[in-house]
Amino acid sequence: MANNSAHPAQRATAQHFLPGGHPLSTQHSPLPPLARLSLNQMTTQRWSLREAADGCARAGLGWIGVWRDKLADAGVEAGAKLIRDAGLRVSGLCRGGMFPAATTAERAERIEDNRRAIAEAAAIGTSVLVLVCGAAPDKDIDAARKQIAAGIATVADEAKAAGVVLAIEPLHPAFAATRSAIATLGEALDIADEIDHPNVQVVIDVYHVWWDPQLYAQIARSAGRIAAYHVNDWLTTGGDPLTTRGMMGDGVIELRRIRHAVEAAGYRDGPIEVEIFNPTWWEMPGDDVLALMKERYRDHV
Amino acid sequence: MANNSAHPAQRATAQHFLPGGHPLSTQHSPLPPLARLSLNQMTTQRWSLREAADGCARAGLGWIGVWRDKLADAGVEAGAKLIRDAGLRVSGLCRGGMFPAATTAERAERIEDNRRAIAEAAAIGTSVLVLVCGAAPDKDIDAARKQIAAGIATVADEAKAAGVVLAIEPLHPAFAATRSAIATLGEALDIADEIDHPNVQVVIDVYHVWWDPQLYAQIARSAGRIAAYHVNDWLTTGGDPLTTRGMMGDGVIELRRIRHAVEAAGYRDGPIEVEIFNPTWWEMPGDDVLALMKERYRDHV
Numbered sequence: 001m002a003n004n005s006a007h008p009a010q011r012a013t014a015q016h017f018l019p020g021g022h023p024l025s026t027q028h029s030p031l032p033p034l035a036r037l038s039l040n041q042m043t044t045q046r047w048s049l050r051e052a053a054d055g056c057a058r059a060g061l062g063w064i065g066v067w068r069d070k071l072a073d074a075g076v077e078a079g080a081k082l083i084r085d086a087g088l089r090v091s092g093l094c095r096g097g098m099f100p101a102a103t104t105a106e107r108a109e110r111i112e113d114n115r116r117a118i119a120e121a122a123a124i125g126t127s128v129l130v131l132v133c134g135a136a137p138d139k140d141i142d143a144a145r146k147q148i149a150a151g152i153a154t155v156a157d158e159a160k161a162a163g164v165v166l167a168i169e170p171l172h173p174a175f176a177a178t179r180s181a182i183a184t185l186g187e188a189l190d191i192a193d194e195i196d197h198p199n200v201q202v203v204i205d206v207y208h209v210w211w212d213p214q215l216y217a218q219i220a221r222s223a224g225r226i227a228a229y230h231v232n233d234w235l236t237t238g239g240d241p242l243t244t245r246g247m248m249g250d251g252v253i254e255l256r257r258i259r260h261a262v263e264a265a266g267y268r269d270g271p272i273e274v275e276i277f278n279p280t281w282w283e284m285p286g287d288d289v290l291a292l293m294k295e296r297y298r299d300h301v
Numbered sequence: 302m303a304n305n306s307a308h309p310a311q312r313a314t315a316q317h318f319l320p321g322g323h324p325l326s327t328q329h330s331p332l333p334p335l336a337r338l339s340l341n342q343m344t345t346q347r348w349s350l351r352e353a354a355d356g357c358a359r360a361g362l363g364w365i366g367v368w369r370d371k372l373a374d375a376g377v378e379a380g381a382k383l384i385r386d387a388g389l390r391v392s393g394l395c396r397g398g399m400f401p402a403a404t405t406a407e408r409a410e411r412i413e414d415n416r417r418a419i420a421e422a423a424a425i426g427t428s429v430l431v432l433v434c435g436a437a438p439d440k441d442i443d444a445a446r447k448q449i450a451a452g453i454a455t456v457a458d459e460a461k462a463a464g465v466v467l468a469i470e471p472l473h474p475a476f477a478a479t480r481s482a483i484a485t486l487g488e489a490l491d492i493a494d495e496i497d498h499p500n501v502q503v504v505i506d507v508y509h510v511w512w513d514p515q516l517y518a519q520i521a522r523s524a525g526r527i528a529a530y531h532v533n534d535w536l537t538t539g540g541d542p543l544t545t546r547g548m549m550g551d552g553v554i555e556l557r558r559i560r561h562a563v564e565a566a567g568y569r570d571g572p573i574e575v576e577i578f579n580p581t582w583w584e585m586p587g588d589d590v591l592a593l594m595k596e597r598y599r600d601h602v
Contacts, residue, residue: 135537139553141512174475176512177537177553187514211442211477213488236436236478240540252440252478 032259032272032301037294038063038091040230040275041070044286049074051286053086059290063091063271065230066124068117080124091271092128092203092228093121096166099151100144100181102137107147110134114155122162128227129159130203131168133182135175144181149191156197167227168192169203172211174241185209185218192225204262205230205275207245210253219261226267231255231301232276245276247292249300259301272301333560333573333602338595339364339392341531341576342371345587350375352587354387360591364392364572366531367425369418381425392572393429393504393529394422397467400452401445401482403438408448411435415456423463429528430460431504432469434483436476445482450492457498468528469493470504473512475542486510486519493526505563506531506576508546511554520562527568532556532602533577546577548593550601560602573602 039061041052049070056064064083071079071093083090096117101107114129121129131152136144152166159166168188171180182188188202202225209215211234233251235244248255259272274293281289340362342353350371357365365384372380372394384391397418402408415430422430432453437445453467460467469489472481483489489503503526510516512535534552536545549556560573575594582590 136553139555141553141555145514172474173512174473174542177535178539183512184514190514211474211484213446213485213491234478238479238541238543241475241542242539252437252442254440254442 031298034060034294034298035062036269036272037061037297038065038271038273039290039293040065040091040094040273041067042094043274043276043281043293044289045277045282047286049079050082053083053088055286055290056088057086058287059294061290061294062087062089063273064088065091065094065271065273065275066126067094068120071120071124076120076123083124089271090124090126091273092130092167093117093124093126094130095132095169096129097131097148097151097169097180098134100134100136100147107151111151111154114151115158118155118159118162118164118166121164127163127165128167128203129164130228131166132171133168133180135178135181141176141181145187145191148181149194152191152200153195153197156195156200160197160199165199165201165227167201167203169205169228170208172208172241184212184214185222186212186214189218189221189225201225201227203228203230204258204267205232206253206255206258207232207234207275210234210258215258216261219258219265223265226262226265226270228273229259229262229267229270230273230275231259231297232274233300243277243279245278247276247278247281248274248296255300272297330564332599335361335595335599336363337570337573338362338598339366339572339574340591340594341366341392341395341574342368343395344575344577344582344594345590346578346583348587350380351383354384354389356587356591357389358387359588360595362591362595363388363390364574365389366392366395366572366574366576367427368395369421372421372425377421377424384425390572391425391427392574393431393468394418394425394427395431396433396470397430398432398449398470398481399435401435401437401448408452412452412455415452416459419456419460419463419465419467422465428464428466429468429504430465431529432467433472434469434481436479436482442477442482446488446492449482450495453492453501454496454498457496457501461498461500466500466502466528468502468504470506471509473509473542485513485515486523487513487515490519490522490526502526502528504529504531505559505568506533507554507556507559508533508535508576511535511559516559517562520559520566524566527563527566527571529574530560530563530568530571531574531576532560532598533575534601544578544580546579548577548579548582549575549597556601573598 096114133148170188173183233246235246397415471489474484534547536547
């Protein structure tokens with residue numbers, strides 16, 4: 001089912017190519033087409049999956065990024081149906097990963113959980129399973145990295161059989177102790193190189209990678225392996241990086257420059273997910289968040 | 302005065318070489334000698350310079366890392382004298398840097414401030430001026446990096462004339478939007494390579510670099526250019542990275558492994574500064590903090 005000739009979103013939705021999409025072109029659009037915009041559910045954390053799907057439909061969006069806890073609340077089959085009924089496609093499922101653990105038994109459990117996540121991704125019709133790879137259970141970050149590579153390799157063929165790409169998301173180094181020992185795009189690509197499997201690719205989320213002096217070189221290196229693209233912003237107001245993500249335009253990230261680089265690397269028509277962990281937006285009515293998100297997407301992404 | 306044949310602290314204090322120091326050896330000690338321990342004043346933020354110097358003397362320390370605001374409060378000459386009177390040497394002055402700014406006039410002011418910092422470092426007898434390089438005034442991080450390199454190059458000869466090394470401190474990427482566009486040790490070394498001046502070196506602070514997949518390769522690359530080494534820990538409890546640094550042993554950093562790598566790169570006898578920004582320790586009586594710091598240094602560094 002899967003092959004490496006186009007990014008997963010393109011493969012999964014080839015019949016839906018947007019007007020203006022030019023897969024073979026090296027051009028990028030000065031403004032991002034609204035049809036690429038996707039709501040990652042984390043941005044409207046208080047909404048159930050049904051509320052989020054209905055909200056996307058009201059806002060005229062075509063895509064949604066789904067979280068597994070919300071999907072579990074809805075039920076996988078019921079969730080898949082309500083997404084379809086809202087006329088939405090799924091840009092990705094968050095999240096698999098979390099491979100490192102202190103014991104063999106725990107690591108085996110984590111791999112089982114990834115198998116469930118692959119099945120859930122297939123059930124809701126997305127080819128992208130986002131991997132938040134996990135942190136060291138103790139202090140040995142290099143051992144954690146080996147466990148991550150081993151975990152991904154273990155399930156890669158199963159992902160392929162299900163039509164799902166395992167999309168390694170390098171997380172900001174602020175999360176290296178708690179969420180992901182994979183802290184740069186270069187490192188994610190090194191693991192993908194090592195495993196060398198068409199269904200092992202990467203996610204680029206601007207929040208995690210914007211600061212990297214190697215960013216543009218590594219985006220270019222990602223060509224053909226970008227499974228998903230996430231946007232938001234980095235604020236200068238400080239606080240816990242986990243819950244202070246910014247709305248596009250409120251921070252320092254060179255969003256347009258990065259989008260153009262991602263497009264130059266071949267990710268030209270796939271969905272662009274807005275993923276913002278921040279109580280400021282969680283407390284705002286979801287419809288208002290989506291209206292602002294659309295405006296900021298047009299003006300800044 | 303300065304040359305590149307030994308690290309600055311060794312050069313500045315050659316007459317004080319510690320028993321057991323073997324500058325030409327490739328061996329490292331299984332336990333760090335207490336005589337290398339230095340208190341960075343930020344760890345006891347509520348103490349004045351006099352209180353900190355007296356506290357170090359009571360604790361039997363030989364080194365102190367000084368902050369400019371505390372030095373200004375004491376007066377530079379008076380501060381230099383009270384440090385000498387306490388029998389201490391200065392492991393470094395924090396901080397110069399902050400080069401990027403929106404206008405030429407502002408950038409010129411920043412450079413003037415670095416000239417004052419060089420003079421202050423010389424006045425208190427340290428060869429190490431720690432540079433926190435500064436962040437972009439807007440969104441253009443590459444432009445900020447160029448302004449940083451230009452600023453350092455502008456004052457490098459003046460630093461050399463004063464016997465001071467400009468020690469670029471890569472800061473954790475969590476601070477890339479507010480404090481330093483230089484976010485990795487590799488990037489700091491790239492700038493040092495570009496300027497190619499014996500008085501432009503680097504600081505390695507474990508808090509900022511521990512997560513980096515290139516850490517050990519870049520430490521090796523730093524050989525002969527490590528001007529200072531700072532220790533603390535990264536906690537897994539979250540919060541604002543600015544004020545949640547951990548005491549050694551409370552977090553995930555592989556402190557012993559990193560010290561050995563730093564020693565293998567030639568920094569074998571220079572001071573090891575404990576720098577912890579955290580209200581938990583600021584609120585504790587300073588003498589208690591120093592007692593704990595000594596214990597944790599022996600057990601974990």
